[in-house]
Amino acid sequence: MIFTGKTHVVGDHIDTDAIIPARFLVTADPVELGKNCFEGLEQGWIQRVSKGDILVAGENFGCGSSREHAPLAILGAGMPVVLAKSYARIFYRNAFNMGLLLLELGDDIAHIHDGDALRIDVAAGKIANLTTGQTIGFNPVPQFMMDMLAGGGLVEYVKRKIAS
Amino acid sequence: MRQTLAQKILQQHTDEPITADGQIISCRVSLVLANDITAPLAIKSMRGMGVSKVFDQDKVALVCDHFTPNKDIDSAEQVKVVRDFAREMGITHYYEGGNVGVEHAILPEYGLVGPGDIIVGADSHTCTYGGLGAFATGLGSTDIAAAMALGETWFKVPETIRVTVTGTLPEYVGGKDIILYTIGQLGVAGALYKALEFGGEVIDALSVEARMTMANMAIEAGGKVGLFAADAKTLDYCQAHGRHGDTALAADPGATYSRELSFDVTTMSPQIACPHLPDNVRPVEEVSAVRVDQVVLGSCTNGRISDLRAAAAIIKGHKVAKGVRFIVIPASPSAYSTALDEGLLRIFLDAGAIISPPTCGPCLGGHMGILAGGERCLATTNRNFKGRMGSLKSEVYLAGPAVAAATAVTGHITHPGTL
Ligand code: SF4
16 A cells, blocks of 8 residues: 655644534535534635645544544545554544554654655555655554455445355 | 453453453443434444344444434434434334433433443443443444444453542532543543543542543543442442342452552542643632633533532522523433422522533534634533534633532632632
8 A cells, every 4th residue: 555645734632523523413425524624623724635635643633522424524535544643542443444544653753744745655664755855664553453444444344244 | 360340341241361451352242322423324334234133122222312302404314314223123222302311321320331331332422331330432333333233343452540549529529520630630642542440439439420420531531441340339320220130340459550540639629621622620729710601511421410419509599690601401301300309400490590401412512502702611511622512712611510500600610619
């Protein structure tokens, strides 16, 4: 899996109300949700995003509610991968279940700035920061989560389990 | 292995021997929960999985509590999806209308959760049932769909932070203050991926409802669960709410904890979480100059009958300050009806409060008390994230029920003892 794109940086403890406020939870359509992604952070935040861009966050990203609408909104907004210092637990599960890849960078997140161009090689565990020329390694995603993602998310996993 | 509460409960629900924290195990679940916001997504996922029935019609609870009584057409459509699904699947525990209240308030009252259970809910405050000694945690809708279909889910066995609370509780200080103080100490990410386990003489002396208030906010420190031993009080509570055969449950002495935190509450003041995170906690004296436009008493944190009693005792004989809206939301039909019988609703009405039917309402910025830009609210709820209760330019302060009532009377954040 290779991702290339431009980054958009948000801060620490970004909660699910910031990612997608409760008033927009009257639909489960990713594209509709994506239109209001980060509306709880700043009005019109999503205008800056082009398809394939990479979201970068600080500590405890996705804290707050269990709403799956949060990873769906990020996916629907066209961002297929998130880099963060760390993630909230429910959000972490939800993202993989929905097919959104999360990479945990710890303190190395400081080497990535808003607007940097990145090339992420998931299998090699490496991020090339094309803007600064720096290479950043990251801990491999647990095999269990990668299998889930590669198998098409949790829906497909259960389908197979029921069929067997 | 000497087991923590988390390890002990998980072990009872899996066939794989638990040998270490961090192990990924598959567990049978006792109850699966979803609400009017999260159930429609879970239902959609379940259909996508090609599943045509739930694993057990008696072990799924669907509670339409967030936007109900339905606030607009979209929320009405969502509830309809849940209602139709409940009918089609023959779900026993479907709640809407006169039997509905905030999910985490009604499930314990209906005897659906108890010690040693594993409960997964498509709602982050599912951890509330840890107050009864249940391993209860929030999951997303698709995880919930899988659990509804299979009756099992996977967990990473969590490390545990043990919190020991000693001393004696001062007047007007309760479960909410202890948990706010704990979150202030740990930080909103302090218990990330971990279990919290509470103990000590103060916890032993707390009511079961106060323990649920505390367990409810474990997630606000990033915790997976907030666990309390099940003692005689727990068993009495469960029996009084129609359960039979529950047994006591405690961690083994000498179990291994990743961190231990201990504090004495003897001189503690009521605690307030200031905008915009639940770990921004100060003693009430430090924020008493803060004026408010609205006070909300309710939610799965502090909308139970003991909370209504605590608030009514403070506000009795007083009036709500001019220009302040005091919104009282009993969290369950039983809390509402008991408050009626005990004359508490009369006390609130005489003081000039607004009484809402049981609902999540303004807690998540749904309805029944949304804030405009520049407005400030003190609430007994559990989250004060930016924009949580309305405008991004509004502010929410979190406190216990006694402070809420005192604040409604004066119009600024107030220590109940000074009224
Ligand atoms: S009362 Fe608030 S925190 Fe509790 S379930 Fe409802 S919205 Fe969530």
